[in-house]
Amino acid sequence: MSNKNLKPKFSAQNNTAAETGKRYFIRLNLSERLQHFILFACFIVLAITGFMVMIPESVAQALGGASEAVFFYRGLLHRIAGIILISVGIFHFMYLLFTRAGRRWLVDMLPRPRDLKDMIFNMLYYIGFKKEPPEFDRFSYKQKFEYGALIAGSTIMSATGLLLWTEYRWSKFILDIAKLVHGMEAILACLAIMIWHLVEVYLLPHQSPISKTWITGLIDEDEMKEEFAGHYKKIMADPGLRQIYIHGENEADRAADTPQPVKISDLSRIH
């Protein structure tokens, strides 16, 4: 069967919960989506302009008279994108510390012994040794792993990149290490993004053709039950979490479910 039939059409997500009678859950608020968007735009620019230094001589020569300009703008773009990425990183760090949503994110993202157990059980489920997959909380081990790798990778890339940028201040040995690490980490990051992240949101059957969460910030109830069953149960059992994570909870559920009074704090929440 076609993969396209596996999942509700994207257009359904644009309708409100009240119209379709379906609940949507908030995965990423507006700030998080913007951070993600800037991050991935920078990542692509950095990867392309960075790996350009590795192109073979023949390709560089094929650029002819334009090659010098290409080299100049390559370096400029790489630095601009690098600065933006570092800024987003710092912003994200502030976001984690100084906003309520950020602090919730941080707590939910912290690695726990359970994640290791989840990973083993999940892989056993994949190969058919277990009937049911583990019930993931808000972030599964896959996402925590990737987030951790992103934080570590960005820090290493930023630090080594800044060293290489201010090359005249450092000894050649420091620069040799910086250059080696910057290159190796770049290969690791690009491969990891392609194999872990893009496959996860793009190629796996239930996501086909592509997850829209990065644009809408939402996932539907079916997917929520399937992917983050632990979190789903927590949300449904806790009115406070319902307010936070269920999209349009205030309007939709007032009619369908038990009416919820509107609180002042709800008006200020970001999503």
Added chain:
Amino acid sequence: MRFNSLMLVKPFGLAALFVILFAGMAFAQTDVIPDTENCLLCHRYPSMGRFDQNGIKRIFYINEKKFASSVHGKLRCKSCHVGLDEIPHTDIKKVDCSTNCHIKEPSTDKEFSHVNMVEKYQASVHGTGKTAIPKPFPEDLPTCKDCHSNPMYTPLEGIWGKSEALSNETLSRCIGCHTEKQWAQKFYSHFTQRMRRRRSPAEIITLCTRCHEDREKMARHGLETVDTFKDTFHWTQVKFGVENAPDCISCHAPVGYTTHDIRPRTDAISPINPKNRINTCSNQGGLQICHPAATAEFASGRVHAYGVKAQMMAGNNIFDTENQDMSLVRKRAESDVSAQDTFYYTILEYIRLFYKLLIGGTIGFMCLHQFLAHRSGRRKHAKTG
């Protein structure tokens, strides 16, 4: 077609030839050769040539027009080819660039000669040396003709007429006084030729690596090849054709030095001697001020990436020696590679190994995980769908 002198240098034997067959239109084309000895009586024929004892084809044809446009176009043949009084020529001597060539050098009014350059060159790392003990394998040392052909005054394509210095207007100002038009053109060509570099950085790299990437030749002299230069960001700039990109001579013969006087690192006046490194890296007064704020720490490091010698000293003999005698390289490595360099090299190798394992392990795990996830997802949807 752009003139590339390297085309000439490559085939052995052709260096004796004074003609450039591959060049395009010369800028200052002057048609008359001062052929008072009437050499062109025979040498004007394109079929003039023979196979020498080694079976190499030697061409003795002189294209009169092209020779006239070359930098030596004003010279008589016998100015450089001394002897040649008998026909057929049995009294041939090798051309010696330090010969006086009977052209008067205008500043001193004495006979011109390249002898000062030759002397400087012989004292340099590439020369035969002045000590009583001759250098081993002198046949490996580059001679004048390995780098210099008899270049034509290269055309000023693209820049002619675009600046005041390089224009018909300026040339006509010369001709106003120096009425001998051919002479004025030649003089003008000489100046404009010397005002720009003849070889691009990439061409310089090609020229130097003709010997310096020849592993066998280098090993005979206890040297490692310089291919690790291509692991540097300097090379990246050369590769992209950046103007004034750092090539071999940018560091080995920067401003204030000449390419004829390249010295080893241990020589106190060498630009790559640790004491002179800050000046070399910053290249103050140069066309390209490379690292103006270079610190002593920055300038003290090794520029080429670590090569065979560092590998040897670290006991990492993964390189392919192809049954070569590397004993001399090993011996030189003991004095050239410091304990600190060996330590640095080892650290870098461990970092490289760590990343190889990390990348292999992580990506391998990810591939396995995603493959299983994909298979399981399809199976599940096949059931439910």
